[in-house]
Amino acid sequence: MNNRAFLSLGTNIGDRLANLQMAIHLLHSQDVITIEKLSSIYETEPVGYTDQPAFLNMVIQISTSLSAEELLELCLSVEQKLGRVREFRWGPRIIDLDILLYNQDNIESEKLIVPHPRMHERAFVLVPLIEIDPTICFPGSDRPLEKVLSSMQEREGVRLWKPNSGEEGFGLSES
Template sequence: MRVVLSLGSNLGRRIDCLQGALDVLFDAPGLTFVAVSPVYETDPVGGPEQGPYLNAVVIAEGMQDPRTLLERAQGVETAFGRRREERWGPRTLDVDLITVDGVVSDDPELTLPHPRAHERAFVLVPWAQIDPDAVLPGHGPVGALLADLDQSGVRLRPDLALEPPG
């Protein structure tokens, strides 16, 4: 199953949090690394005043069901000190499950695709970089979605890069 994950951090050593998350996500069996996007610095969306994020998107192949993948992502967030005190507040690490093999689910515990991915340039810009033909189930081609979004708050950081796990 094709899995798309979004990584973000705006507290602490942001690039180290993203790299650590990437390494830990693929440390256990059941998920195989395919690609990681370039790193982008992005303006925060919603929530309290806070510093900019570093964001990247990861593509993987997985044999686990979406709930297990969500639990894995949340476990990685917790391991990196994520606290869920304030909605859209600052965080050491955010790992979002964007889509899993085209599955559409409106389960209250796990909505797929991610319910706001189609309106988030900080997800779609990096995703399009590594999969230009990507389609967000229920919304359409990522490139077409990007055409309707303000991308001014998403800036490539060519001085930063994530290494493949391993």
């Protein structure tokens, strides 16, 4: 498993913590994925369509033998298993899985753009990502994402909801 990827997870419908736990469990149950690191969980106000409940967001670092496209298909499958319905852009969701970074690759296809095209605009993505790896840079750049975050205005809209308590909160500690 020689590919390193960072995934963003978000939820604002139902039992939000259980939604995150279940998504991570489904990813962890795949032989082709090893979950390396988990961020804390952050609560954030919705972006785009704002007439909806607050989100819980987090980032995980994985290693995988999957290609980026195969990883996207797996993420979409996890969303579908958990009941994700895509009614409209930026609408409420039971779970949302996005590939933020895949190695240091720049990928642009019909189905997938990596790095995630809006991640540098979203504190709710950058805060947990930088928590996992404060030295991480945007692919093709030597500018740490921490510098991007420090220049953002809406960072205060990202509130720590549950500190990272290690893997036990997600059923990953049994090795």
